[in-house]
Amino acid sequence: MKTGFVNIFGRPNAGKSTLLNAIMGEKLAIVSPKVQTTRHRIKGILTEHDYQMIFSDTPGIIEPKYKLHERMMQAVKSSLEDADVALLLVDVKDNWEECDAIFSSLKLKVPCIVIINKTDTASKERIENAVTFFKAKPYCSELISLSALNGVEVKEMLKKVAQKLPEGEPFFAEDEITDLSERFFVAELIREKIYDLFEEEIPYHTTVVVREFKHKSTLIKIGADIIVQRETQKSIIIGEGGKMIKKIGTEARKDIEKFLASKVFLELHVKVRPKWRENDLFLKEYGYQ
Ligand code: GDP
Ligand code: K
Ligand code: MG
Numbered sequence: 001m002k003t004g005f006v007n008i009f010g011r012p013n014a015g016k017s018t019l020l021n022a023i024m025g026e027k028l029a030i031v032s033p034k035v036q037t038t039r040h041r042i043k044g045i046l047t048e049h050d051y052q053m054i055f056s057d058t059p060g061i062i063e064p065k066y067k068l069h070e071r072m073m074q075a076v077k078s079s080l081e082d083a084d085v086a087l088l089l090v091d092v093k094d095n096w097e098e099c100d101a102i103f104s105s106l107k108l109k110v111p112c113i114v115i116i117n118k119t120d121t122a123s124k125e126r127i128e129n130a131v132t133f134f135k136a137k138p139y140c141s142e143l144i145s146l147s148a149l150n151g152v153e154v155k156e157m158l159k160k161v162a163q164k165l166p167e168g169e170p171f172f173a174e175d176e177i178t179d180l181s182e183r184f185f186v187a188e189l190i191r192e193k194i195y196d197l198f199e200e201e202i203p204y205h206t207t208v209v210v211r212e213f214k215h216k217s218t219l220i221k222i223g224a225d226i227i228v229q230r231e232t233q234k235s236i237i238i239g240e241g242g243k244m245i246k247k248i249g250t251e252a253r254k255d256i257e258k259f260l261a262s263k264v265f266l267e268l269h270v271k272v273r274p275k276w277r278e279n280d281l282f283l284k285e286y287g288y289q
Helices: 016-024 067-081 096-106 124-135 154-164 182-197 231-238 240-260 280-285
Strands: 002-010 042-047 051-057 085-091 112-117 140-145 207-215 219-228 263-272
Touching: 002 016, 002 067, 002 096, 016 042, 016 051, 016 085, 016 154, 051 154, 067 280, 085 096, 085 154, 096 124, 112 124, 112 154, 124 140, 140 154, 182 207, 182 219, 182 240, 219 231, 219 240, 231 240, 231 263, 240 263
Parallel strands: 002 051, 002 085, 085 112, 112 140, 219 263
Antiparallel strands: 042 051, 207 219
């Protein structure tokens, strides 16, 4: 069967996580309109009778400003190295020259499929111009335009990917959809709510760790810590009379229950860890290897 690693690259907000979710038909990667939402490399394994594709969503490509950023770019680098096929994702409304500069600088040696995303947001003419622009690039061995949000043309894209994959034995069992733990996804779903509910800096100073994950008779009990850098951020996350943390909890629980297909009891705590984003020990503890 056709089998291999398919890695998704692109600028922040191109729609990489949305595309992974559309491919998997399942929410694996958190999505937000804010840049730098994705911090890890998230694998989605898609097995059909004639292929197994291991997709990787990666953080957007940025200049590292602090150690957490360096870890994020290491996640990008590791997926540059093991790809069989690269998906180069472009928001049709983005600056194409800048996307092109990044794609050229990756110096990819594997077949690259350029994907013009968010076709639902642009005129036919702009889409056609984007197609012409990227088709002329030396790294572009195939091109498709689609809307990851609407799932339009995703099946077509999969066909093109399959054609470019080598023959081989599957790496994962048929029913495996990811290599990451349930705990990881639970923490991500909580983190996503922080991106939804708080403006400006708060999400970038925050991470989430799941401390407890216990199957009880009728539900799963989950305890998680929300880590911030300063006391002031802690009081913002908690909110007046605990209003905000309650909101995070309620919204996260709904998504976690859907993800785990189980009733969930969720307990959240906020902890202050000054400069955790710069601290190797904290970064390791919070899963940024
Ligand atoms: P990433 O940073 O590349 O992972 O991008 P995300 O997947 O987090 O998406 C960034 C924003 O673009 C989110 O608000 C998405 O809902 C939105 N988005 C992604 N794909 C599409 C699309 O095909 N059409 C539209 N209209 N929005 C999209
Ligand atoms: K994003
Ligand atoms: Mg993302």
